[in-house]
Amino acid sequence: MKKGWLKILIASPKKYEYLLFDIDNTIMDFTAxxxxxxxxxxxEFGxxxxxxxxxxxxxxxxxxxxxxxxxxLDSIDVQRVRFEDFAAHLGRDVAQATDMNARYVENLGEQAILFDGAAELLERLSRRYQLAIATNGLSLVQRARLAKAGILPLFRGVFISQEMRVPKPDKAYFELIFAFxxxxxxxxxxxxxxxxxxxxxxxxxxxxxTCWYRPAGEALPADIAPTYTIDGYAELLALLLPG
Structure with missing residues (x-):
């Protein structure tokens, strides 16, 4: 029996109404x-x-x-700093960083790669719960990917840190969701x-x-304690749609 299953089986049942989903490497393959x-x-830059x-x-x-x-840093600084550092690593003029980032953001917005089973998971959960996206990231990228993936209608709200002007994990980020x-x-x-x-x-x-999604089975550090730890979508369904 997987460790994630064990934690679900011994957890006390709770009645949730709102499920807040991260996007990257939770429902979409951001790495790829x-x-x-x-x-x-x-x-494109040769x-x-x-x-x-x-x-x-x-x-x-x-x-x-x-x-x-x-x-x-704010989200604008993130885009500037990462490509200035990367351009310097490549031996390129850092003045190219802005153009590199702009093209990268456009290209990334086209990469709407849902994990196998993600769409079905969200559709099933949306029948019982109110779903929302809770993501750090850039508005242009995240909204383009969500639209291209065809899953936007399943969510009551989309909360992107760039639009909210506060980062996840800040408490204020979540307070804006509660207010919504x-x-x-x-x-x-x-x-x-x-x-x-x-x-x-x-x-x-x-x-x-909280529910930590860790399909690679990483070890949990001693200094943080998720309410649940799961290794796959089947475990999440067992937790939230039992029986």
Whole structure:
């Protein structure tokens, strides 16, 4: 029996009304989309990337978004900093960073790669719960991907940090969601996502239950405690649609 199943089976049943879903690497394969968009963008600039270059981009992008989550950068700064750092790594004029980022954002918006079973999961859950998107990221990218994937009608609300001007995991981010639904009862909400720093810590900061989605089976650090830990969609359905 998987560890995720064990935690669900021993968990006390709760009556949720609102399910808040992260997008990237929770319902969409951001890793694959990001790689495709980056390589395509660099080809447009006449740059052939090596695997080491790709790993460098991942590192600078992660660092920039970590600073965003900490409130040190806004979403505009993230876009500038990551491609300035990456252009410097490639030995290119950092003045190209703005154009590189613009093309990358457009290309990334085309990468609406749903994980197998994600659409069915959301459709089934939408019959019982009110669903919402709760995502860090850029509005242009996230809205384009959601529209292209054809799943927007399943969600009552779409909450993107760039539009809200506050990052997940900030408590204020979730308070805006509570205000949208007109319901401050935190026991009615469940945050579902793959990021411990944004999704799980954000839910904890806001005082709501959390569900850590970890299909790769990563070990849980000792300093954070999701309400639930799952390894796949079947476990989430068992939790939320039992019987």
């Amino acid at each position: 989309g990001e790689k495709t968009a980056l390589f395509l963008t660099m080809e 740059i052939s990337l090596a695997q080491t270059d790709y790993q460098k981009y991942l590192a600078v992008n992660k660092a920039a978004w970590s600073r965003f989550e900490a409130g040190e 639904f007109g319901d401050e009862a935190r026991e009615k909400y469940l945050m579902i996502g793959d990021s411990l720093s944004a999704d799980i810590q954000g839910g904890i900061n806001a005082g709501i239950d």
